[in-house]
Each structure stands twice: as structure tokens, then as C-alpha cells.
Amino acid sequence: MALSPNPNIFANNPIDRAGHLRGNPEWLAEKRKDPSSLFVPLWNLNPLVLPEEVPSQGKDVGWVPAAAVEPLAGPGAIEVFLGINRRGKALFAIDISAARNPEAEGPLKGFGAFEEIRGLAMKGEITASELAILAQAKAMIDWHLRHGFCSACGAKTELAEAGYKRTCPSCHAEHFPRTDPVVIMMATHGDKAFLGRQKIFPKGMYSALAGFMEPGESIEEAVARELDEEAKIAVKSVRYHSTQPWPFPSSLMIGCIAEAESEDFEIDGVELSGGKWFTRDELAAALRGEGQGFFVPPPFAIAHHLVKAFVEGW
Numbered sequence: 001m002a003l004s005p006n007p008n009i010f011a012n013n014p015i016d017r018a019g020h021l022r023g024n025p026e027w028l029a030e031k032r033k034d035p036s037s038l039f040v041p042l043w044n045l046n047p048l049v050l051p052e053e054v055p056s057q058g059k060d061v062g063w064v065p066a067a068a069v070e071p072l073a074g075p076g077a078i079e080v081f082l083g084i085n086r087r088g089k090a091l092f093a094i095d096i097s098a099a100r101n102p103e104a105e106g107p108l109k110g111f112g113a114f115e116e117i118r119g120l121a122m123k124g125e126i127t128a129s130e131l132a133i134l135a136q137a138k139a140m141i142d143w144h145l146r147h148g149f150c151s152a153c154g155a156k157t158e159l160a161e162a163g164y165k166r167t168c169p170s171c172h173a174e175h176f177p178r179t180d181p182v183v184i185m186m187a188t189h190g191d192k193a194f195l196g197r198q199k200i201f202p203k204g205m206y207s208a209l210a211g212f213m214e215p216g217e218s219i220e221e222a223v224a225r226e227l228d229e230e231a232k233i234a235v236k237s238v239r240y241h242s243t244q245p246w247p248f249p250s251s252l253m254i255g256c257i258a259e260a261e262s263e264d265f266e267i268d269g270v271e272l273s274g275g276k277w278f279t280r281d282e283l284a285a286a287l288r289g290e291g292q293g294f295f296v297p298p299p300f301a302i303a304h305h306l307v308k309a310f311v312e313g314w
């Protein structure tokens with residue numbers, strides 16, 4: 001049975017991650033050589049994207065065979081097995097940051113452009129399924145590039161398990177890809193919900209509050225602590241809504257809606273520069289693009305879906 005769809009961009013990854021094959025070097029070597037296997041090259045963490053064939057019909061990810069990327073990758077390039085797609089093809093991500101200018105020279109010259117995936121998500125130029133695969137690829141390559149040395153002894157580590165582990169040849173420590181949980185939440189009280197503003201937000205934008213979870217903390221406790229720290233809002237209960245993989249570099253946004261004890265609040269002036277309780281009708285208007293003097297984040301942000309859930313009576 002398939003999972004019911006998650007409303008968030010970067011979720012709903014359609015591939016079979018095939019974890020049981022990561023430790024099978026013969027199978028992986030065979031698939032690497034198989035011309036039907038597909039590689040997405042990432043240059044400075046940006047994937048190759050092909051230009052639109054038909055104007056405003058969207059762009060495609062630049063999936064290419066190994067032969068097209070190997071000359072650019074250089075020795076020891078990071079390569080990760082992503083999984084198997086619905087057509088049974090093995091998918092890989094490969095770091096080609098060693099290349100000087102792969103858009104203008106070498107085997108990928110003229111293929112397309114290396115584009116930042118947050119921008120692709122904002123513009124909606126790539127299908128949601130492909131964005132989810134790119135999120136996996138970007139988070140994995142990014143992790144390897146930042147974890148080249150053992151945190152226990154300082155020696156250089158080596159890629160293992162098709163990219164899902166790094167091992168230390170000196171002290172034999174094993175290191176696994178990180179996911180850093182972040183709680184993102186909206187406090188509600190009756191017919192109102194609280195949204196805040198940060199100084200860096202575009203003028204007029206209000207959004208859900210957010211913060212990193214701390215070790216030894218439950219999701220509910222992190223939600224209550226963040227609302228208290230940033231806005232002095234006291235909560236009675238916390239409900240989980242949905243999660244969003246957020247590969248910048250390795251977060252998982254955990255969306256929650258919390259029931260506040262009252263509408264009392266006090267902005268901390270550090271994390272938040274403003275905040276306000278909005279009625280359900282005001283938020284419904286904002287979702288339609290008719291907010292009176294304010295707006296909420298667009299659908300590529302989980303905050304949008306928290307607001308939408310509240311408006312719909314979730």
C-alpha cells in the first residue's frame with residue numbers, strides 16, 4: 001500500500017532506495033557500467049538541469065550515463081547510489097565540482113545549466129517527484145563534502161556502503177549521513193493563529209516560528225520551548241502535521257500546530273522582530289493572495305501548509 005501524499009515539496013520521493021543493495025559491490029559495479037543507469041551530476045551542489053523543450057512546460061533533470069560525467073568527476077569523486085526508479089533503472093548522484101566550467105566545456109557542454117534546487121522549487125520548474133530525488137542527491141553529496149575527516153581521531157575517512165556511510169581507516173569509527181530535525185510550528189487559540197516576522201523576511205511576510213531541536217528533547221518540548229523563547233507563548237498541547245526534507249544542508253522540518261493557553265505574547269526582538277494573531281478569515285484571504293497588508297509563504301514552504309491546514313479546520 002502506498003503512503004498517502006505529503007503536501008510538502010521535497011517529500012514523496014518515488015524511488016526505491018534499495019538499501020539492501022548498498023553493500024553489494026558486484027551489483028553496484030555492474031550497474032555503474034550499465035549504459036541504462038542514470039547519473040545526475042552536481043557541480044558545487046547544483047544539479048544539471050536541461051532547458052525547457054516547450055516554453056513554460058517545465059525543465060527536466062539532466063540524467064546522463066556514467067560515460068558523460070566520468071571525465072569531469074576526477075579521481076575520488078563522491079558518488080552515491082540513490083536507488084532504483086520505476087522503470088528499474090539504477091540512479092546515482094556524482095560530484096563534479098572538480099570540473100572548471102562544465103556548462104561551457106567538456107562532455108556536458110551545451111546540455112543545460114547547473115541550478116540551485118531551492119530556486120527550482122520556488123519557481124516550480126521541476127516536477128515534485130524529481131525535486132524529491134534532487135533533495136536526496138544534494139543532501140548526500142553535501143554531507144560527504146563536509147565530512148571528509150573522522151570526528152573521533154581526525155584521520156581522512158572513506159566512502160562506504162554506496163555512499164551511506166564513511167569509515168575511518170585509522171580508528172575504525174563509522175559515520176552515517178546526518179539529518180538535523182527542526183520544529184516549525186504555528187500556535188493557535190480558538191479561531192486565531194500566531195505568525196511571526198524576522199527582519200530578513202520580505203516586507204509584509206509573516207510565517208510560522210521555527211528552531212532546531214536540541215538533544216534529549218521531544219518534538220512537543222521543542223515546540224513549547226521555541227514558542228516560549230521567541231514569543232513567550234505558553235502552549236497546552238502539540239499536534240504533528242507533516243514533515244518536509246529540507247536539504248540546506250540537511251534539515252528535516254517537522255511541522256506542528258500547538259494549542260496556546262491564551263493570546264498573550266511578547267516578541268523576543270532577537271529571533272523575531274514582530275508577530276501577530278491572525279483570524280482564520282484573514283489567513284484564508286492571504287492564501288488566496290488577498291491578505292490585508294500581509295502575506296504568507298508560498299506553497300514550497302511547509303509554513304504555507306500549516307496555515308492551510310488551520311484554515312481548513314485541521
Ligand SMILES: [Zn+2]
Nearest residue numbers: 150153168171
Ligand atoms: Zn578515526
